[in-house]
Amino acid sequence: MEYKTEKLSNHLEFKNGKKKPNELGKYPVFGGNGIFSSSNEFNDETTIIIGRVGAYCGSVHFSKNKCWVSDNAISAKVKNQNADILYFYYLLKNTRLNKMSIGTSQPLLTQNILNNILTKVFDTKIQRQISCILSALDQKIKTNDKIIANLEEQAQAIFRSWFVDFEPFQDGKFVESELGLIPEGWKVGKLGKSKLGKLIRSGIDDFEGEKIYIATADVSDANIIKNDVMITVSDRPSRANMQPRPLSVWFAKMKDSRKLILVNDLDRHILDSMIFSTGFAGIAANPNSVFFLWTYLISNEFDRVKNSYCQGTTMQAINNTNINKILIIVPADEILEMFSNIVRPMFDLVSKLKYQNQKLAETRDTLLPKLMSGEIDVSGINIDTQDESYE
Known part of the structure; x- marks a missing residue:
């Protein structure tokens, strides 16, 4: 070309x-x-x-x-x-x-x-062919992101209805608790130490070859946006010391830092190939409580409560002691199971779409330099360049 x-x-x-x-x-x-x-x-x-x-x-x-x-x-x-x-x-x-x-x-x-x-x-024709290839990948990622946002909004709406406003339980008896009136039979527990889940200690399992190191800077909101730092067991930053576990939820400890990771049991690409920074706190959840905990973590209420417990002079962050000062409602087992059964299909689809987005982004980033350098010749490819839908 x-x-x-x-x-x-x-x-x-x-x-x-x-x-x-x-x-x-x-x-x-x-x-x-x-x-x-x-x-x-x-x-x-x-x-x-x-x-x-x-x-x-x-x-x-x-x-x-x-x-x-x-x-x-x-x-x-x-x-x-x-x-x-x-x-x-x-x-x-x-x-x-x-x-x-x-x-x-x-x-x-x-x-x-x-x-x-x-x-x-x-020339202009080649410009349009190249941009159409790359923007088609970005448009698919954007479409997936909209589906993910919609699914998370649905799950949060159910969470608020059940566990904030208690709408399905208004006909039952309520009792006083440290968090106000709650349905009878429910408890109040500590975020990192209850039957919902336990804080994950630092330390990683031995592994062969290389894994991807995920620092807090590599996460934005609830998305891993960068995954190109490779480490080995013997050659890794001291902070690369948190092991992802199946059915675990993670959040950045730093104040005003909204960086969250859900590790579903479907997320083999995380479980098999990633190590997290000690800048994250992780909670290993029980099967029926993982999506309950996750829906709480992605709420604005959790951001507010977490920030209120952050300490430090230069860089304020929450420590494990203060994580266990965060109180959370512990619903009855049958209610947790019902909630999990409703939202699990939503979050299973979210996991699949996020993995698909990761692969789409990797494909785009691989193609980008090759298309821009002319290594991949698109002059003979018939591409519809009339689509102006990408925003």
């Missing part, structure tokens, strides 16, 4: 973002780490967003819709209306912009740096 080696300035117009308006609204606000707020105004649309400064310097995002690009990001738009903006989005994703930043303590990308980057650029 023919290409030209040109400066990005020949194809993209870069512009610094602006301080976000104070009033919230319907438009997403993008920073270096993607969407972080909303605004009642927009300053861009159909644009590439590049992290300009700090920890997310060089990260790349895309918005098809109207949005606000904040002052810690740079926007990029194509100069030629016939050019494919998604192609340039993927080109920038493949450029490792974080390696081109200036500054030591505070990494910084400037428009001048971006304008002068030399890169291979294919």
